[in-house]
Amino acid sequence: MMKRWLPSPLLSLCLLLMWLLLNQTIEPAHLLLGAVLGIVAPVLARPLQPQGYPRISRPFVLFRLLWLSLIEIVRSCFNVSRIILFRRTEGVNSQFIHIPLDLRDPYGLALLSCLINSTPGTVWVEIVPETHELLLHVFDLHDEQWWIDTIKSHYEQPIIEVFEQPRHSEREKTT
Amino acid sequence: MSIAETLPVWAALPVAFLLVLGGLISLIGALGLLRLGNFYQRIHGPAITVTLGAGCILIASMIYFTATQSRLVIHELLISVFVLMTAPVVAMMIMRAAVYRDLRKEHLADEEKTGTDGAATDA
Amino acid sequence: MTTASLLSAAIVFALVCVVLAMILCTLRLLIGPSAQDRVLALDTLWMCAMLLALMLGIRHGSQIYFEAALMIALLGFVSTVALAKFLMRGEVIE
Structure with missing residues (x-):
């Protein structure tokens, strides 16, 4: 019953918050309207998502990941602006690199691409379908192996923990 | 000048600092x-405008309106979340379009070359 | 009094910076050798326009500009995605 009318409590909460922020009130009437929006919109939008809403298994790992990537965004902002201001453009070593990925969950891949693209200096190009490798463009490449290790350990590992954990535990339960 | 004269110092200093920083960052972006050499380098320039420049000015706006209206004004969070969610999508789509266009151009150039070579050998 | 003058100086400085940034983007939009350069410049121009609206809101102390900034952000996203999609698939000669 709960599952049927509230398929994704987090999404409903975000919609309610969005409604309240847009109207800038916490009046009971707007709370009610926002709650209706938060319940109706995910139910109506459910057929649009054949894989169902994502399930987040470890919120603290997710928050830690977002916090670390925020720090990384600010740090690489200053790096990129230093390069733009003080370096000759011919000396900047911009390269495409390949990174083999273990992550398969589509929501995890979406989060990974958002985090990588938000960080200045790296742009996600595409995933090569045959080898499941990520093609990444790096603004100023020093050491290819360092980038591969950083992406795999700092970004991919926590995302696997957040998004792909429940399936493993369910499988363990059934066996 | 309609800037509130009653703005306390604890709010005015961070607002001024964040505004100057945000303006400078977007100018650098x-x-x-304009300055970088080819397209694949240029796509990294606006990324700093979108993240840090927009972030600074949105936080400055939040602090300013919270201080002048003496209530919590945080609806700029909506713009921040929206920009943080959409800017990566835009960057990825432009990048993919550029890569496909370059590949297609190379492909066409190769075909043209082999085509003229074939015509030459036929003649 | 001094804090107000400091704040107004900071706002004017930031406005000048963002307008300069918009001029640089327009230059790239005009000279950009390829179509993707122009789309990228247009996207940055949308973002700068949004920042400009927010700063004008601070300068005039009015919250009307917030709605304008939100609209500019929404329209900028939609139009840039449409243009990028057109660049990828919209060629007449394939």
């Missing part, structure tokens, strides 16, 4: 867009 546009400078990178």
